[in-house]
Amino acid sequence: MTYDRLVCANCASPVNEGRCPVCRASRERLQRQEGPFAGLNPTTLAVLLLALIAVALIAPRLV
Structure with a gap:
């Protein structure tokens, strides 16, 4: 959680x-x-995860 959206009680x-x-x-x-x-x-983390999966799937084909 980030504190930029929290309000102090x-x-x-x-x-x-x-x-x-x-x-x-x-x-x-x-x-x-x-x-x-x-x-x-969360959107950025999802994009990074998808990019990592894509690299993992493509890498064995290049070898």
């Missing part, structure tokens, strides 16, 4: 702006939890 502002201590703590925690693909949306 403490100050009612977006968490990514970090206006209050609760926002800043949540933002830091979420940034630590993010992996290498966390910034990608």
Whole structure:
């Protein structure tokens, strides 16, 4: 999950702006939890997966 769409329950502002201590703590925690693909949306991940499958299917024919 990305924090750019989350709203803080403490100050009612977006968490990514970090206006209050609760926002800043949540933002830091979420940034630590993010992996290498966390910034990608599901459509991009699906396209990358399809491209990987296509390469896997084509590669044996080239050898």
